[in-house]
Amino acid sequence: RKEVEQDPGPFNVPEGATVAFNCTYSNSASQSFFWYRQDCRKEPKLLMSVYSSGNEDGRFTAQLNRASQYISLLIRDSKLSDSATYLCVVTLSGGYQKVTFGTGTKLQVIP
Amino acid sequence: DTAVSQTPKYLVTQMGNDKSIKCEQNLGHDTMYWYKQDSKKFLKIMFSYNNKELIINETVPNRFSPKSPDKAHLNLHINSLELGDSAVYFCASSQRLAGPSYNEQFFGPGTRLTVL
Numbered sequence: 001r002k003e004v005e006q007d008p009g010p011f012n013v014p015e016g017a018t019v020a021f022n023c024t025y026s027n028s029a030s031q032s033f034f035w036y037r038q039d040c041r042k043e044p045k046l047l048m049s050v051y052s053s054g055n056e057d058g059r060f061t062a063q064l065n066r067a068s069q070y071i072s073l074l075i076r077d078s079k080l081s082d083s084a085t086y087l088c089v090v091t092l093s094g095g096y097q098k099v100t101f102g103t104g105t106k107l108q109v110i111p
Numbered sequence: 112d113t114a115v116s117q118t119p120k121y122l123v124t125q126m127g128n129d130k131s132i133k134c135e136q137n138l139g140h141d142t143m144y145w146y147k148q149d150s151k152k153f154l155k156i157m158f159s160y161n162n163k164e165l166i167i168n169e170t171v172p173n174r175f176s177p178k179s180p181d182k183a184h185l186n187l188h189i190n191s192l193e194l195g196d197s198a199v200y201f202c203a204s205s206q207r208l209a210g211p212s213y214n215e216q217f218f219g220p221g222t223r224l225t226v227l
Contacts, residue, residue, distance in 0.1 A: 038152075042220070042221075043201055043218035043219060043220055043221055044154065044201075044216075044218050045218070046215045046216070085152065087154065098167075099156060099216070101146075101153075101154040101155075101156075103151065103152060103153045103154075104152055104154075
C-alpha cells in the first residue's frame, strides 16, 4: 500500500458545483496534513493545513479523519480558476520531519 | 523578488553528459530540498539540507550530488545523465526541518530536464 494515495481523476465539474477529494494515508502515526495546489507546469503551493477539528477557508473546507486515516478537501461553488492538481501532503516526525506528497487529484472546472 | 529561484528553467542534454541545477532562496530559511516530479506527476523528495548539512538522502543514485555552499543555496549536480533522469526538478525551502510542527515548503519554479 502506498504511503499516501489519491484518486488521480480528472474530476470534471461544471462551474458552481461542489466537489470533494479524499486522500488516504497508511501510517497511523502521521502527524500533520496539508493540501497543496499545483497549476499546470507550475510549482506546488500551500493551499491549506488540515486540523483535527476541520478548517475552512472561504469556499474550501478540509477535514481529517484519523480513525479511517484519510483527509478530505471540499470545494464549494467551483470557479474556472480552481482548475489545478490538488496534492495531499502527510508528515511524520521521527528526529526530522518526513514529508510525503500524494500523486495529486486533477480538477477541471468546465464553463 | 522571487523567494525561491532555480536556474536553468529548461535543460536539454544528451545521455552521458554532466549538468548542474542551481537553487537560491532569499527567505532566510534554514532548510532546503530537492524534489523530482516524473511524467506521472509524482513528487518525490531526493535530498534535504539543514543549515548546509545533509539530512535526508532518499535512495537517490550517487550520480546525483547536492552541494550547499551556504544555507541560501542548494545546487544539484548530475553525472552521466540517463534517459530516466528526464523530469521536472523542484527546489524548495522551509523555515526549519526538525520539530513537531511542519513548516510550509516554498517551491521554486522547477527545472524541466530532458535527456535525449
